[in-house]
Amino acid sequence: MRAERIAICIALLATLLxxxxxxNPPPAAQASTYPLHETHNxxxxxIAVQPCDxxxxxxxxxxxxxxxxxxxxxxxxxxxxxxTLMLEDLQIEYITANRDKLQPATDDDIYRRLVKPNKADxxxxxxxxxxxxxxxxxxxxxxxxxxxxxxxxKVPITPHSTNSGYLFFDVIDERGAPLGGHLExxxxxxxxxxxxxxxxxxxxxxxxxxxxx
Numbered sequence: 001m002r003a004e005r006i007a008i009c010i011a012l013l014a015t016l017l018x019x020x021x022x023x024n025p026p027p028a029a030q031a032s033t034y035p036l037h038e039t040h041n042x043x044x045x046x047i048a049v050q051p052c053d054x055x056x057x058x059x060x061x062x063x064x065x066x067x068x069x070x071x072x073x074x075x076x077x078x079x080x081x082x083x084t085l086m087l088e089d090l091q092i093e094y095i096t097a098n099r100d101k102l103q104p105a106t107d108d109d110i111y112r113r114l115v116k117p118n119k120a121d122x123x124x125x126x127x128x129x130x131x132x133x134x135x136x137x138x139x140x141x142x143x144x145x146x147x148x149x150x151x152x153x154k155v156p157i158t159p160h161s162t163n164s165g166y167l168f169f170d171v172i173d174e175r176g177a178p179l180g181g182h183l184e185x186x187x188x189x190x191x192x193x194x195x196x197x198x199x200x201x202x203x204x205x206x207x208x209x210x211x212x213x
Contacts, residue, residue: 045080
């Protein structure tokens, strides 16, 4: 019995230590409650974005991503309809104030930026994951686990539910320029029907609802 209690205590301690390390953002509210959102009334879907450009929004992370020229943006999708939303074909593009078109960074993109924060991506293969066995990790496992866990996942959104996650945009070429711009989101399907695209300004409220056909 004593050995079993010790084993249980060790397991609980390990669980607590692991839970402290895991990325744990504040719960997402219904998308329509965020200032930057667009609602398609006919399709009963609302998408909101929350740029992490203030101390309040950035404190969700332990890593200062803006210091690495990475721009985290929280994406919140609320499905108020009766059909599950499918995101396999989800397409997201950030058009900056300078009219540059950026795609959300991949795991490899984020990793390279954290390892070499001042080096622009010139299309070279760069560092690939995983690091070969026996090599010392250039950044901590906690940093890797944080951005990996934080990213928005393209999982189905069931009726009357809200999913959220973070997009990371490499803005090293935008340093010194106002980010602003807008986020275009397309490829969401309800059953076999593709929803009308969403176009959400990143620097001012979208102005309420947008009706879709």
